[in-house]
Amino acid sequence: MALESAYAIEMLGITKRFPGIIANDNVTIQLKKGEIHALLGENGAGKSTLMSVLFGLYQAEEGVIKKDGKVVKINNPNDANDLGIGMVHQHFKLVQCFSVLDNIILGVETTKHGFLQKDVARKKIMELSDKYGLKVDPDAKVEDITVGMQQRTEILKMLYRDNEILIFDEPTAVLTPAEIDELMQIMKNLSKEGKSILFISHKLAEIMAVADRCSVLRRGKYIGTVNIADTNQEELSRMMIGRDVQLVATKEDKTPGDVILHVENMTVPSKLHHNNAVKNVSFDVRSGEIVCIAGIDGNGQTELVYGLSGLENITSGKITLSGKDISHASIRERSLSGMSHIPEDRHKHGLVMDYSLAYNLVLQRYFEPQFSTKYGFLKKKEINNYAEKLIDQYDIRSSQGAPTIARSMSGGNQQKAIIAREIDKDPDLLIAVQPTRGLDVGAIEYIHKQLIARRDEGHAVLLVSLELEEVMSISDRILVMYEGQIVGEFDPKKTTPEELGLYMAGAKRKEAGA
Amino acid sequence: MARNNKIEKESFLSKPAIQSIMASLLCIVIGLLIGYIALLIINPVGATEAIITIIKNYFTYPSKAAALKYLGNTLVKASPLLMCALSIQFCYQAGLFNIGAAGQYVAGAGASLFCALSLGLPWYVCLVAALLAGGIFGVIVGLLKAYLNVNEVISGIMLNWIGLYTVNMLLGGVKEVSSPYTLSIANTNPGALIPSLGLEKLFSNNKYVTIAIPLSVIIAIILKIVLSKTVFGYEIKATGIAKDAAKYSGMKEKKNVIVTLFIGGALAGLGAAFLFLTGYEQWSVTQSSVPGMGFNGIAATFLGGLDPIGTIFASYFIQHITSGGSYLDKNVYPSQISDFISSIIIYLCGFVLFFKFFLNGRIRANKERKEGGNK
Numbered sequence: 001m002a003l004e005s006a007y008a009i010e011m012l013g014i015t016k017r018f019p020g021i022i023a024n025d026n027v028t029i030q031l032k033k034g035e036i037h038a039l040l041g042e043n044g045a046g047k048s049t050l051m052s053v054l055f056g057l058y059q060a061e062e063g064v065i066k067k068d069g070k071v072v073k074i075n076n077p078n079d080a081n082d083l084g085i086g087m088v089h090q091h092f093k094l095v096q097c098f099s100v101l102d103n104i105i106l107g108v109e110t111t112k113h114g115f116l117q118k119d120v121a122r123k124k125i126m127e128l129s130d131k132y133g134l135k136v137d138p139d140a141k142v143e144d145i146t147v148g149m150q151q152r153t154e155i156l157k158m159l160y161r162d163n164e165i166l167i168f169d170e171p172t173a174v175l176t177p178a179e180i181d182e183l184m185q186i187m188k189n190l191s192k193e194g195k196s197i198l199f200i201s202h203k204l205a206e207i208m209a210v211a212d213r214c215s216v217l218r219r220g221k222y223i224g225t226v227n228i229a230d231t232n233q234e235e236l237s238r239m240m241i242g243r244d245v246q247l248v249a250t251k252e253d254k255t256p257g258d259v260i261l262h263v264e265n266m267t268v269p270s271k272l273h274h275n276n277a278v279k280n281v282s283f284d285v286r287s288g289e290i291v292c293i294a295g296i297d298g299n300g301q302t303e304l305v306y307g308l309s310g311l312e313n314i315t316s317g318k319i320t321l322s323g324k325d326i327s328h329a330s331i332r333e334r335s336l337s338g339m340s341h342i343p344e345d346r347h348k349h350g351l352v353m354d355y356s357l358a359y360n361l362v363l364q365r366y367f368e369p370q371f372s373t374k375y376g377f378l379k380k381k382e383i384n385n386y387a388e389k390l391i392d393q394y395d396i397r398s399s400q401g402a403p404t405i406a407r408s409m410s411g412g413n414q415q416k417a418i419i420a421r422e423i424d425k426d427p428d429l430l431i432a433v434q435p436t437r438g439l440d441v442g443a444i445e446y447i448h449k450q451l452i453a454r455r456d457e458g459h460a461v462l463l464v465s466l467e468l469e470e471v472m473s474i475s476d477r478i479l480v481m482y483e484g485q486i487v488g489e490f491d492p493k494k495t496t497p498e499e500l501g502l503y504m505a506g507a508k509r510k511e512a513g514a
Numbered sequence: 515m516a517r518n519n520k521i522e523k524e525s526f527l528s529k530p531a532i533q534s535i536m537a538s539l540l541c542i543v544i545g546l547l548i549g550y551i552a553l554l555i556i557n558p559v560g561a562t563e564a565i566i567t568i569i570k571n572y573f574t575y576p577s578k579a580a581a582l583k584y585l586g587n588t589l590v591k592a593s594p595l596l597m598c599a600l601s602i603q604f605c606y607q608a609g610l611f612n613i614g615a616a617g618q619y620v621a622g623a624g625a626s627l628f629c630a631l632s633l634g635l636p637w638y639v640c641l642v643a644a645l646l647a648g649g650i651f652g653v654i655v656g657l658l659k660a661y662l663n664v665n666e667v668i669s670g671i672m673l674n675w676i677g678l679y680t681v682n683m684l685l686g687g688v689k690e691v692s693s694p695y696t697l698s699i700a701n702t703n704p705g706a707l708i709p710s711l712g713l714e715k716l717f718s719n720n721k722y723v724t725i726a727i728p729l730s731v732i733i734a735i736i737l738k739i740v741l742s743k744t745v746f747g748y749e750i751k752a753t754g755i756a757k758d759a760a761k762y763s764g765m766k767e768k769k770n771v772i773v774t775l776f777i778g779g780a781l782a783g784l785g786a787a788f789l790f791l792t793g794y795e796q797w798s799v800t801q802s803s804v805p806g807m808g809f810n811g812i813a814a815t816f817l818g819g820l821d822p823i824g825t826i827f828a829s830y831f832i833q834h835i836t837s838g839g840s841y842l843d844k845n846v847y848p849s850q851i852s853d854f855i856s857s858i859i860i861y862l863c864g865f866v867l868f869f870k871f872f873l874n875g876r877i878r879a880n881k882e883r884k885e886g887g888n889k
């Protein structure tokens with residue numbers, strides 16, 4: 001009799017090619033039963049591709065997949081589901097206008113005499129929800145709930161289908177710190193119940209906190225697997241990048257200069273409710289400083305940036321950029337007056353997903369004489385050369401270089417392309433919203449250095465970030481936003497994450513500038 | 515990396531352009547096949563001959579001169595079809611479904627005929643009038659879309675009908691006494707006929723062959739250049755496929771929508787003038803349905819793989835089988851059979867993308883099999 005395999009899933013010698021690149025080159029990963037197995041690698045290393053092969057979205061050219069020691073063939077997500085494999089994608093795949101309950105049972109409805117048995121389903125969902133601490137409101141519509149609850153819905157969807165092997169592709173990138181802690185706990189509970197988990201994250205601290213083992217990929221190749229108990233963050237980042245990485249940014253002291261951005265009593269309406277999302281906000285950003293807006297997601301940061309960048313009209317107040325009133329200027333005028341904007345939603349705003357990388361890199365400048373003739377023709381050669389330059393300088397990795405279609409690039413490299421474009425415009429004011437979301441530690445180090453360099457060269461940077469660590473390490477001044485207002489101003493050297501936390505949660509407030 | 519290049523030497527079949535062409539050809543073959551089956555059901559005896567007749571179109575004439583003459587006729591009607599197809603395609607690139615092309619075509623017909631027959635103006639002024647009339651119809655849709663967010667399909671369809679009845683009224687004053695048709699331009703104002711510059715000699719003196727035909731092809735080529743090489747094309751396409759990103763980058767989305775629909779309308783309006791100012795057809799002021807030209811343009815643009823150059827061939831083909839259908843024995847087959855076949859092809863055009871996907875899958879599967887064999 002054959003011995004029962006210790007592995008829930010084995011992916012052996014997997015090779016997956018795309019035109020121009022080998023995304024997975026002879027990769028082997030073995031997932032033990034009941035373990036949390038982290039997958040780590042730089043942007044574009046091939047993590048998502050590998051998981052897509054396991055979930056049946058791509059077919060590998062070489063290699064085999066074994067489940068419980070037996071070779072299986074996974075041709076599509078249905079096959080994966082039949083084998084008990086579930087996946088939470090980085091971009092959720094829920095039906096927006098359906099309730100949570102309907103989303104969970106979609107496709108596996110229980111019926112009796114042709115009628116839906118929603119009560120049976122509801123009972124099972126509530127049991128699962130209790131058992132793993134997955135708080136959801138089964139009757140809420142998906143479009144109305146938070147990202148965190150959407151993710152819990154996705155997890156319940158997997159559990160409802162009795163999946164044993166759970167894949168999480170960068171689940172924490174979109175969550176608030178509190179939600180991340182919750183998710184970590186949920187994952188631990190799941191593994192305790194015998195579920196096997198594959199977990200992709202760029203945040204080393206998270207991997208250290210929950211994973212049992214970690215496998216590292218670099219440029220499509222398998223580097224190795226380590227026990228988390230025997231390693232530390234430095235070693236992990238070295239394995240992944242091949243050199244030492246400075247995990248916390250450092251910068252020299254600098255006295256801020258003239259006011260670059262001046263905001264006075266700005267009010268911005270909300271798309272979601274009838275109240276204003278930003279209420280009567282005033283602040284300055286000076287040359288040579290990085291000002292950071294901290295706060296829990298959904299407290300008006302998004303709308304604040306919309307108001308500044310012109311994506312949304314402000315209802316009252318005044319915005320001045322380098323002494324010029326831009327309160328009601330068009331988006332293009334603001335951009336030409338020296339504002340750059342790294343947007344929060346890179347797929348929606350940041351990129352034309354079906355354009356090439358080269359075309360995307362000139363999205364803010366295609367009309368300049370450098371890139372178009374006076375008769376309105378694009379200078380394709382110049383655009384290409386410029387793209388090659390940025391690709392080189394910012395290490396944007398893609399399968400075919402400048403002509404690569406943005407959609408096929410890895411998430412982190414899409415983000416790098418946006419950052420390169422916005423910084424290279426050499427703006428007086430750089431507005432960066434969560435610029436390092438989804439980036440690997442090497443890329444984060446590079447981006448932080450770039451932001452600090454902007455400041456050192458005497459330009460202004462307005463950073464919006466949900467990550468306190470980032471806020472504390474690179475900003476010169478911190479403004480905390482709560483319910484559409486700035487409730488406190490802090491010097492990062494004289495405050496603590498705990499103090500900031502109190503203001504972010506609305507437990508304390510003080511007048512800005514006080 | 516050097517190694518990669520060798521592995522992934524792209525096969526000829528995996529080029530997107532080739533795939534589009536293959537998919538379109540597949541549509542045509544299946545469309546003709548279904549048409550043939552329909553002919554078999556109606557009357558199995560003459561079916562084979564009938565389908566051959568449709569495909570042969572003007573080649574049914576034994577003499578070369580006659581064949582050329584009727585080739586000319588097919589081309590005369592293919593050129594307005596091409597213009598309507600270009601109209602729909604241009605708007606489609608900007609993310610707009612210009613079903614109003616039919617009405618813009620009607621407006622162009624009305625304006626050109628009114629200028630020709632009622633005002634006695636020369637042909638080039640009539641062309642400009644058609645262009646502007648179509649353009650204005652387009653702009654109305656564009657304004658409604660940009661400022662009131664009215665869906666362009668709905669406002670387009672309504673304008674189609676408004677256009678039809680307005681034009682019927684407008685041309686009521688220049689119709690023949692004993693028929694519902696407008697006066698003949700050749701008799702009333704020959705200066706309004708589009709000149710042929712000797713082109714008709716190539717088609718056995720077919721007097722309907724004019725410079726409208728090469729003009730429409732040139733316009734297609736210009737459109738191709740505008741879309742792929744200019745700043746305007748870059749903006750239009752970005753607005754079409756990623757509205758929010760276009761807004762973020764500071765493109766004037768509203769202006770682009772309006773300009774796009776103006777150009778779309780102008781193309782369709784000009785298309786109508788390209789037909790009516792040859793004298794090939796006269797407008798019937800009692801017609802109560804919107805001419806199908808604008809709708810057939812939808813088919814031609816999809817069959818042409820959403821590419822201006824492909825659309826030139828697709829328009830010709832659709833017109834070819836439509837004309838071919840008119841040679842069928844009307845005692846055996848209803849004259850609509852060629853419309854039927856082209857509608858099948860039109861219907862299948864919707865599947866062009868699916869076919870492309872299918873082809874892609876086949877190629878990949880084949881490759882995998884081959885690579886597997888090498889191991």
Ligand SMILES: Nc1ncnc2c1ncn2[C@@H]1O[C@H](COP(=O)(O)OP(=O)(O)OP(=O)(O)O)[C@@H](O)[C@H]1O
Nearest residue numbers: 018023043044045046047048049408409410411412
């Ligand atoms: N559908 C596709 N077509 C072509 N190339 C692709 C496709 N999907 C991924 N790639 C390429 O394969 C490589 C690996 O991509 P993948 O998305 O797996 O990276 P990743 O490790 O998940 O990176 P990130 O951390 O940035 O999400 C990238 O260079 C990417 O450009």
Ligand SMILES: [Mg+2]
Nearest residue numbers: 047048410411
């Ligand atoms: Mg990824």
